[in-house]
Amino acid sequence: MRQVVLDTETTGINPKEGHKIIEIGCVELINRRLTRNHFHVYLNPDREIDAGAIEVHGITNEFLKDKPRFANVVEDFMRFTQGAELIIHNAPFDVGFLNHELALLTGEPRRVETNSTVFDTLAYARKKHPGARNSLDALCKRYGIDNSHRELHGALLDAEILADVYLLMTGGQASLLDEGDHTGNGNEQPIVRLSADRPQLKIIACSSEEEQAHQQRLAKIAKISGNCLWQQ
Template sequence: MRQIFFDTETTGLEADKGDRIIEIGCVEMVNRQLTGNNLHLYINPERASHEDALRVHGLTEQFLSDKPKFAEIVDRLLEFLAGAELVIHNAPFDIGFVNAELKRLKRGVLTDHVASVRDTLLMARDQFPGKANSLDALCRRLEVDNTKRVLHGALLDAELLADVYIRLTRGQDALLMDDHGDASSGESEAAVEVVDLSRFELPVLRADEAELAAHTKMLTDLDKAAGGSCKWRAFEPSETVA
């Protein structure tokens, strides 16, 4: 399955009042492995950013003045996104801005060009109800390193979102690529030395009396909580061997 982790930076918060996209970051993942085939675009919005937005992303009007306009990158963007599942944090915001840009060019809406859209904010709210579920909050909770996120940046945020998504879905502990951006191949596995474990005598660490007592108490408490219907009692030995 091809997924694109997608993020934008904008001149402000209101696409319907003329705010525009200034940066797009797309990170490709195929079958839960990063491919390194990413897309990063700066866009001239033909207007200045609001002061609050500028403090968030730091992309000045001067920096963006020589960048292509959205009409000049739209074909490249839609070709890259075609047929993929988009994974977006707070999807209505980013989709609303892209749709506003597409509407100006009479190019339909974003969902005409992609297979589906998955919103990780909704996923996070399901898993962590009542808690903060911003991207920064999820990075802290799921132990994703976001120390480089001094300012918001579309590509960096899309990369962080990919790692957050993997941890949210518990598919793997990390995103691993070799130096060429490909998933690890079977060749490295073939080079692993086979060790004969029969050469080693492994120590057996037995529980002491305090640990056994704590374990028995825990089982008793669980049995009480279950109304005495726990099945493991039938399999317990009559006497614990120390």
Template sequence: MRQVVLDTETTGLEVRKGHRVIEIGCVELLERRPSGRTWHAYLNPDRTVDEGARAVHGIEDSFLLDKPRFGDVVEAFLDFVSGAEIIAHNASFDVGFLDAELRLVNPALGTLGEHARILDTLQLAREKFPGQQNNLNALCRRLGVDNQHRELHGALVDAYLLADVYLAMTAGQGDLGLALEAIEQSPGASITLPVSGAGLRVLRANQVELAAHRQRLKGLDAASAEGSIWNRAAAESI
């Protein structure tokens, strides 16, 4: 299975008011492991960045002046995401902005959902943690993902953090360390993030959890003439 964890930064919050995408960051997962492939671009939006947005991501108008426009990179972007499952947090925001960018380049390009499946981790989090804060920072704290370096938002850094959060939410594991060594980045700096050697970290059960598991197996054994599948498998492996 191929997945692409995606995040964007924009000039403001409302695409209907003409706000544009200024940064895209993508991290590829193959069979739930980082492949080492990423896609990242800063973009010239041909408009100014709102002060509120600048306070979030720290990207200045002057930094974006010499960057490519979305139309210059759209082919490379679609090549990277097409056919994958895109994972985004509050996906309607990122997808809405990217759909608008695609329309501006060429309506025939269609929508992002026509090129890839979309999975919204915010919806997953709301189902898993109802009634709780489910923004990326809150999920990092809850799931043990190290985000201490995240003083400002950045699309690629946040995509790595989201990869950790997604894998933790769906596999019951903690921080995989995908963004552990990410340092504070100022716009225009070279971004170096760890990908090699990352794998699922095994969390061993403690004695209390093991005792509870054994008690649960006794209940399953009592309910079945053949015994629980776990005990049968253990016996067959001896």
């Protein structure tokens, strides 16, 4: 299973007003493992960046003057994402901008959705945590992901952080015994990624004593929560 976690930075918030993409960042997941493969590019939008957008991502007009246009990198981008499931936080925003850029190109019309499938982590988080804040920063705090190095938004950095959020959010509970909320306490440790080519872990059967301790643990969960799926 190949997935590509994607984020963009833009000149503003609405492509219908002529705003453009200025950065694309993607990281690759194979079978839910981060690989060393990524796609990252800054783009010259041929227009001014809104002052409010610069405050968010810190990318300036001067910095982008010598960068390529979207048309110069589109083939590399489409090849990198082809056939993958795109993991995007607030997917309508990024997909809308990408489709707008694709529509401006000459030749046969293309769309993101015909090249890849899309999974919106914001929509998923809203269903999983109804009524809670589900911004990327809020989810980092909820799942204990250290993003203290994220002073400004950046597409590649945000894609890497989103990959960690996605894997934790879709892979099980953040805590086995959820006896409080997940607002974070400021003491979270950063996630350490293991090598993608590490050997498979050995499977070691538990002893009778360990099995007994496990059952006692499940009984405690059932007592606290009133229900324990592992006992069903």
